[in-house]
Amino acid sequence: MDIQKRLLPDLTDVLKKRYTILHHIAATGVVGRRALATHLELTERVLRAEVDFLKEQGLLETESSGMKLSEAGRKLLEDIEPIVKELLGLTDLEETLRARFSLRQVVIVPGDCDQSELTKKELGRAGAAALRKYASKGDVVAVAGGSTLAEVAHHLTPSAQMKGSLFVPARGGLGESVELQANSIASTMAKKTGGEYRLLHVPDHLGEEAYVSLMQDPNILEIVEVIRSARIVVHGIGDAMVMARRRKVDQRTIAELTAEGALAEAFGYYFDRSGKVVHKMPTVGLRLEDIQATETVIAVAGGKSKGEAIAAVMKFGHEDVLVIDEAAAVELLHHL
């Protein structure tokens, strides 16, 4: 079934549509085309094409008083229910989450990144597909760091509409290993898609003084300007403590984070359980107000262990597209 979905991705949509139509007719008994179209929020013409098809298949019958299921249709509806349920589990979950957080789109890939490397790759592929979908020519794309983002970058392919894109890191260095840093990922993405890239080389742990002088450097200032004008932001989501440790922040900061209830991390900011920003890493780049102004913010993350963190960032509420795996989706639902 999953395999089939792989070779026929829109199978799900069509199946759902037809199932819904049959289901509604079954529920109503006899119903007219226009009434049904209104109920299902389909245009008359589309509904009609489907009805013609279903009639051709002998699943429903038309009379002057309206349409009703045939015997075969009734039987099919029974038989197909479990199939649809399975097939649409994720689809429904996607829609639930999308509505819950007022997102533009939610993509759920089957599996658990924590369990399977393959799911992580799949997540990367889905993330890349999402980016491809929302990118248009000449966009500035700001990307964060992390292993998930690296996976996304790895699955990007050259495409016409991203040829002119400019990839920039969302923030300066954040203490990650080189290949997982935003800079590396931005450059990988650019190479993979055939786009341009600009880097932001800012050391970690800047003092106030150094920071001020750095921000007066015209080169730095210019690239920061570009970053802040990004039309698309792609970032991962991490567990606050895991991230803090990975970035080797000092004990005092960790204690602070704990005290503040930091749970999740994304693009250098730390969020508590309610989605409030409780801490930020001291480096330059995208600010919160930039995130809010960005047209499309894409979050990619996966793994059951990340569920809570994802929930926190979602409550922050400035994401547009969420790409997660099944395990995270289920977990996320538990944290509502």
Added chain:
Amino acid sequence: MDIQKRLLPDLTDVLKKRYTILHHIAATGVVGRRALATHLELTERVLRAEVDFLKEQGLLETESSGMKLSEAGRKLLEDIEPIVKELLGLTDLEETLRARFSLRQVVIVPGDCDQSELTKKELGRAGAAALRKYASKGDVVAVAGGSTLAEVAHHLTPSAQMKGSLFVPARGGLGESVELQANSIASTMAKKTGGEYRLLHVPDHLGEEAYVSLMQDPNILEIVEVIRSARIVVHGIGDAMVMARRRKVDQRTIAELTAEGALAEAFGYYFDRSGKVVHKMPTVGLRLEDIQATETVIAVAGGKSKGEAIAAVMKFGHEDVLVIDEAAAVELLHHL
């Protein structure tokens, strides 16, 4: 799986196409688009659309030297093989039989009419769909009798292109019960589709003298002319002995049929194992030369027990479209 096929009939085609492409690439290793298109008998553009899709799905990769499967593609190909085999079993069978008997189309519905009434209905539906497909406006459609044809008639629906059709019986009365006679079926089909019909009332067991005088009647002559000009013929296929008994032919004739090796019956003619006509029922209507001249001859039959009879009529070799069930198809294959 069968259920799914019911709601998404062209799923099979697409799946087969994509599977074939992946399969070929796997077999070749690295192959160019044009070379592949030639091999698969696809136009370059279509192949390309598919390749783009498969690439999007991460199933294959392109290099300057050509395309090859990705790791995921290789795995998918393995996983999907049983699915495709099951799903395409009938499709392949259709194609095998189509090629073997040089037919225009073979339709196989799953199941066995002998076992299940539902399969018989399904066969009727498929027969009706085939007739609908090949009928065009104003056609003369000659239909034979039998329970299968009655089922076909039952599943016809009003349609624009058959509104002007003229349904006629292929032959005069052949001793069947009224509702299974060609006359009844022609009239049912006309009523179901919204077409016209003309009947041919000729009693059974005509003497030579009566036959001659009947054929001088201008009314009879005219309708016979119409029948012989039919552009489409739809008929069932029966076991010779079963039909003979059902038509209550006398012992002497049955003995003759046995002696001649009659195996199958269709539109009033009896065929032996090799497809040679060994006997004809004495009534008026379509002659063999008319069948040969007919643009589209559609045979509808099903049931494991009919396999041999169908094989015999197929060897006769003037059919264009064959609609059978799975059991008959498998049996038919055994009799090659």
Added chain:
DNA sequence: CATATGCGGGACATTTTGAGTCCCGGTGAT
């Protein structure tokens, strides 16, 4: 080293399909 071949990918005209919208005759309830 030069040339030819076959590659993927871009581009474009044309055909085919899909979709939105209206209208019509029929039918059943009021």
Added chain:
DNA sequence: ATCACCGGGACTCAAAATGTCCCGCATATG
């Protein structure tokens, strides 16, 4: 008798699929 709603036909326009050709590039071949 009237009216609302039914299915189905028809038309237009937009979008997608398709056939076709070309280009720059890598590689193999002479």
